[in-house]
Amino acid sequence: MREKGQSIDHLFSFLAAKREEDISHDYILSSMCTVPHPVASRAHTLFLETNLGDPGLFPGTASLESLLVERLGALFSHPSACGYATSGGTESNIQALRIAKKLLGASNPNVVLPQSAHFSFQKACDILGLEMRKVPLDGECRMDASKASDLVDRDTCALVGVAGTTEYGVVDPIRELSAIALDHGTFLHVDAAFGGMVLPFLEEAPPFDFSLPGVSSIAVDPHKMGMSTIPAGVLLLREKSALSSLAVDTPYLSVKQEYTLSGTRPGGPVAGALAVLEYLGREGMRDIVAGCMKNTQRLIDGMEAFGIPRVVTPDVNVATFARTRIPPPWKVSWTRTGHLRIVCMPHVHAGVVESFLKDIGENNA
Numbered sequence: 001m002r003e004k005g006q007s008i009d010h011l012f013s014f015l016a017a018k019r020e021e022d023i024s025h026d027y028i029l030s031s032m033c034t035v036p037h038p039v040a041s042r043a044h045t046l047f048l049e050t051n052l053g054d055p056g057l058f059p060g061t062a063s064l065e066s067l068l069v070e071r072l073g074a075l076f077s078h079p080s081a082c083g084y085a086t087s088g089g090t091e092s093n094i095q096a097l098r099i100a101k102k103l104l105g106a107s108n109p110n111v112v113l114p115q116s117a118h119f120s121f122q123k124a125c126d127i128l129g130l131e132m133r134k135v136p137l138d139g140e141c142r143m144d145a146s147k148a149s150d151l152v153d154r155d156t157c158a159l160v161g162v163a164g165t166t167e168y169g170v171v172d173p174i175r176e177l178s179a180i181a182l183d184h185g186t187f188l189h190v191d192a193a194f195g196g197m198v199l200p201f202l203e204e205a206p207p208f209d210f211s212l213p214g215v216s217s218i219a220v221d222p223h224k225m226g227m228s229t230i231p232a233g234v235l236l237l238r239e240k241s242a243l244s245s246l247a248v249d250t251p252y253l254s255v256k257q258e259y260t261l262s263g264t265r266p267g268g269p270v271a272g273a274l275a276v277l278e279y280l281g282r283e284g285m286r287d288i289v290a291g292c293m294k295n296t297q298r299l300i301d302g303m304e305a306f307g308i309p310r311v312v313t314p315d316v317n318v319a320t321f322a323r324t325r326i327p328p329p330w331k332v333s334w335t336r337t338g339h340l341r342i343v344c345m346p347h348v349h350a351g352v353v354e355s356f357l358k359d360i361g362e363n364n365a
């Protein structure tokens with residue numbers, strides 16, 4: 001590093017120039033993150049120096065984390081769910097499988113998950129030494145539940161279903177998975193990292209939460225449709241004992257034990273996540289989600305009017321198309337099987353969708 005520090009002016013013009021190099025959210029159609037809600041940003045700045053890794057020093061911040069867990073538990077039909085704020089879906093998924101592995105205690109454990117599962121499960125299985133058993137999908141990109149039960153055996157520590165897949169925005173048949181899990185006594189983890197903040201606010205949504213008796217844990221990311229600041233994930237568990245299975249002693253902290261993966265953890269995004277829920281309420285969230293779903297439908301209709309068909313009809317605000325070229329400066333993404341993928345996040349408002357469609361129309365050779 002430098003021997004002598006830089007002036008504030010130099011430093012911040014350097015930082016501002018770097019920030020300018022980032023793509024404007026006006027053109028980002030590929031991300032599951034969005035511009036934080038103003039109340040999330042404001043709440044975040046109030047908690048900049050808080051550390052949830054040492055909650056005895058920050059009891060106020062820690063109580064916000066408990067409140068966030070309680071609010072999300074209630075939203076997912078289990079007000080007494082336990083859990084904690086993670087850095088996002090990846091950590092939540094790793095921790096859920098870690099718990100499942102400990103609870104089963106098999107020597108060669110495996111995980112049964114859909115082919116569409118997020119790549120974080122590959123990391124989790126690598127770290128935890130779990131065999132991955134991938135269940136094929138049906139024609140609508142949902143896990144084929146009838147094939148799942150064939151793969152579950154005595155060494156299966158967890159069955160995983162996705163509520164709102166990252167690539168195609170569909171919900172796996174969680175009700176069927178719940179029945180299979182109860183049948184085999186298997187831990188069922190629902191990855192609702194994206195859909196968890198969408199499905200409860202839809203008029204009609206497939207069931208995915210703790211109202212299904214086989215569901216053991218749920219991952220949800222407030223830093224996606226919860227419009228919080230990054231990083232904000234939450235892992236929720238039906239049983240308190242599940243979380244305690246991860247407890248390790250923490251000799252020099254204000255609390256005796258912790259069960260989180262990270263040590264030092266930011267309070268800012270937790271305050272941000274809770275602030276959005278409190279400020280908007282169910283009513284406000286329903287409005288925002290309805291807007292995103294309307295824009296998704298408009299995008300699908302508009303693309304199909306140009307002869308570019310949808311791949312599936314999504315359950316959440318992710319649209320996929322059989323199309324390979326997109327004019328600049330739009331930032332879209334592509335699924336593993338080569339389909340165009342657009343996430344209609346809150347920053348992708350109606351005007352953005354119309355100007356994207358206009359560009360597609362003008363370049364539709």
Ligand SMILES: *Cc1c(COP(=O)(O)O)cnc(C)c1O
Pocket residue numbers: 032087088089090091093118120162164165166191192193194221233
């Ligand atoms: C985004 C996502 C993840 C990963 O979450 P991160 O916050 O990026 O760690 C996991 N699962 C699903 C279904 C997701 O959409």
